[in-house]
Amino acid sequence: MRVTKKNKLFSFVIIVIVLGIIAFPIVHILRTKWGETDIHRTLPPHYVDDASTLNPTKVDTIIAIPKDRSAIENQLRQILQYANAKGLKISVAGARHSMGGHTMYPDGIVLNMLPYNHMELDTVENILTVGSGALWSDAIHYLDHYGKSIAVMQAFSSFSIGGSLSVNGHGWQKNSPPLASSVLSFTLMNAKGQVLLCSRKENSELFHHVIGGYGLFGIILDVKLKVVNNQSLKFHYINLAPENYTKYYKKYILDNPKVDLVFGRLRVSNKNFLAEATLNYFEQTAEQPIQLDQQNKKMEETKRLIFRGSVNSEYGKRLRWDLETSSAIPARHLTFTRNEIMDSQVSLIENKDTTSTDLLHEYFIPERNFMKFIQDIKPILLKSKLDLLNITIRAVNRDDDAYLNYAQEDVFGFVLLFNQKKTAQQEVEMQTLTDLLVDATIKNEGTYYLPYRLHITKDKMRKVYPQANSFFRTKTKYDPSELFNNKFYRHYK
Template sequence: MIYLSIPTVHILKTKWNEKEINNQIPKGFTNDASQLNLTKIDTIIQVPNNKKEIEIQLKNVLKYAKENNLKISIAGAKHSMGGHTIYPNGILLNMLPHKEMKLDTKNNILTIGSGALWEDALLYLDKKGKSIAIMQAFSSFSIGGSISVNGHGWQKDSPPISSSVISFTLMKENGVIINCSRQENSELFQLVLGGYGLFGVILDIKLKVVENEALQYKYIRLNPENYVNYYKKYISENPNVNLVFGRLRISDKHFLEEATLNFFEKVDVNIPTLQIEKSTETQRLVFRGSVDNEYGKRLRWDLETGMNKVSKNEIYSRNELLNDHVSLIENKDPSSTDLLQEYFIPERNFNKFITDMKPILQNSKIDLLNITIRGVHQDNDSYLNYARENVFGFVLLFNQKKTDKQEVEMKKLTNKLVEVALKNEGTYYLPYRLHIDKDKMRKSYPNADVFFQLKLKYDPDELFNNKFYQYYK
């Protein structure tokens, strides 16, 4: 007779209960990562993979849209969640085929098409001993999309992605292509970084790249009250740390009372080869087994902290660590969706924010799956700036049922969390569900009104448009 351990049974049960969901979107419609924005559109236009052909095609599309009074939205991998890539009955530009890239090895600058995914860039750079300077946690996002939301990464004490952008070319609403940098068309440069596709079509981007390095894994278990002090001591004051993230315990038992600080130090050894294929199914099932399941949440925490002991001092390449795919946490339940929220809190209010959000999360009917913490340094480049000083980003992942009742609950929860963030001199991140009213949005982003005025300066007919703009303008 075969005896299976309780954790094994739990993981197998999670697998057995899953259904292969049909994510096929009906013809004439589009959606985004939220799976809650199914919208009828006029046309989806996939750009060609030839740079010259792209420019000709896009100019024709702009002309056609103006002649037919249609709006244009721009999409990459569509990981935003509030309709930022969607305009009802409009034209949707699919930029994913535009992924040409070229490396300037002398100046460490990568020129890359906006439709390329980060994983495309990593695989290309790995062969040349280089790595991306700043990028988000998953490599399955498009580079143009990441710039349009001005994402932040887990690179030690780094500003958002905007700081690694040297320049980009932009096709304006009149079809003219211009170069934008800190020196040339600098106002547009700031507006497009975190501008949600409202000022034109990003074509080619020049990014800083860094050396690919061998990194050794370290971690510390700690009380969240000590997180800031430990971060300063073990991360900021350690010149060898390259990548870092924190995590809070979210099981009912010891809820937000335990944390881990996970970091990777440079070591002088041979760099492991980047593996294209990774086996992640067990890891995914452990994660999915925590949905609406207290045992699963405790098991995941115990397994992750236990694996930390096993994998402590293990060596990885920087590119290997950056090349994680969103499939690591893929949700195959057709009745629910996973939704992100992010809050950026100054160091001085770190502990108070955790204290204030704790009862809100405990009393919510929405299932919390994860809280990751990242240090984000001040951003001096983007106009809609969420890191106006050095902050800690709290990245919250929820599982929400696709029901009207849960949608109402999520809206209530989000508003309470934004109020707590504002109370603690922080802000929230804009690429997610449109649950925050104009007043709170403008309290979080005091220059929002001027941002929307400048939108009309550069695009007076509001040709580039989306649900985010319609909601907040």
């Protein structure tokens, strides 16, 4: 068949278009990489900060707790004596992923608990005894040798176990209350230097106040956690309209006994803003998991750049959504172990722009108001000048353990991630935005999470947490001199 000039031109145009489609996202990702820096901020001596990078605070002393289990109690008692003699306050820190100064007090002592990370597994009762400074990733790797897995934990494994208890973090495990539900007991050093065993039966008032108590009642030392079997899980997902989310959640998650891990997402690009959603879940399978090789590890940097490329970029947000919702992505059809899935690092979304920071919000909404909450926050978010990067949805069952309880009934947690410039103007805009979002939460009978920026007044906080006054009275009952202290306590007490 004769090829005409017209056909050649048409073929050439098609090739150019295809190459453009392929090349444009690559250029976008490379431009994101070129705009980053590996320069890390260095704090002056005697200064600490947290994950917000907005809380540089001068402290008296930073003390790393010894790894040795037999030495820790004596050293901690000496620190308590020193603090009392000098009139200093004590804050307890782990991986510092809270964002409101929860791990620091001006001119106080900061206890770095990370070295205290011992582990021991009771293979008969399936109970892990672990030092509070251990990271969840440490525990996952340890349990992997025994074919076991963490029962309940947050989406990232970079947090410390003691820190997660202090905020009563929740996970993405199906039909699960927050982390408190998997805690059998823990030991606590109080302000007098006494080590107390706390459980639902022994020192129960302390048990309920320390979990989700933000380090205000003492120093968590050893924690006993329930563990479960590691198993093979296969990924599935559904594209859906947000108004169908709770109906599909019941059909594909609650009514499916094989589902183990589950989360949802809302679309945050200007195109179809909050008008599309995905329901993502991992189902138990008899298939053998894939073996992760070095090439898979290298893909993590590509994933991070795709995420970072969505910052202040409508194209980047659309690209990320299209990639995450494409059935053509090979990982959509693979099988992994539960531990591989749960061992996810915060570095996957790391911000390397020193002029900005990523800040989390979280709002817990009962099912009956799920769609109304989305409708109420949509105009607020569209009007805001702050860059919304992500909204993840996680179901959290009612929590009957933590006294300062955010899951007062079964709820859906909306986890919002913003990118904020480190300017006074954007800080004011964030405070205004947070206040409006909390108002929408109160309107929809929900609660907001307390580990983040301290932008809500203590009066409004008490509308959401009417038990707050009682909580703070109990704090002074056990610690009348307010030895254990932090910026969170100063702001809300």
